[in-house]
Amino acid sequence: MAAAPETIYDAVGEVGIACLVQAFYAQVPTDEILGPMYVPAELPESERRLRDFLIYRFGGPDRYIVERGNPRLRIRHAPFVVDQIARNRWVQLMLHAIQSADFTPEISGALEAFFKETATFLINH
Numbered sequence: 467m468a469a470a471p472e473t474i475y476d477a478v479g480e481v482g483i484a485c486l487v488q489a490f491y492a493q494v495p496t497d498e499i500l501g502p503m504y505v506p507a508e509l510p511e512s513e514r515r516l517r518d519f520l521i522y523r524f525g526g527p528d529r530y531i532v533e534r535g536n537p538r539l540r541i542r543h544a545p546f547v548v549d550q551i552a553r554n555r556w557v558q559l560m561l562h563a564i565q566s567a568d569f570t571p572e573i574s575g576a577l578e579a580f581f582k583e584t585a586t587f588l589i590n591h
């Protein structure tokens with residue numbers, strides 16, 4: 467059985483999540499679907515927001531909540547066209563990032579399930 471999201475921080479730590487998010491964002495600027503959705507100068511901040519959100523969501527410190535408040539992810543994604551194609555590309559880049567990390571099969575499976583489900587929940591077009 468896959469690990470619960472809340473246990474991922476204990477398993478991989480802050481460094482594990484930071485590496486994952488870095489590997490994801492490294493692919494964003496040159497991606498023809500996702501790249502244009504982000505402001506280039508703000509990419510480091512975008513990376514930090516996703517990293518801090520995941521640290522919180524995976525059972526670590528709640529810096530994201532302190533700085534940004536309630537995540538309200540559907541509302542925060544409302545300005546962007548998140549259709550099936552954008553959702554699939556986002557998931558594809560994240561699966562690629564997971565594969566590049568050195569996680570156990572249990573943790574990789576839990577991450578995969580969490581990201582697929584959350585990305586589907588964010589579809590708004």
Ligand code: HEM
Binds near residue numbers: 503519581
């Ligand atoms: C489904 C495809 C997705 C697309 C196209 C997408 C796109 C974006 C874009 C363009 C931003 C604005 C950049 C920024 O200010 O950070 C953003 C922000 C964010 N996204 Fe996504 N995203 C997707 C899925 C996800 C998923 C699955 C998660 C969580 C697991 C997530 C978490 C976040 C967070 C935490 C922020 C920052 C919110 C804030 O505090 O302002 N996104 N996303």
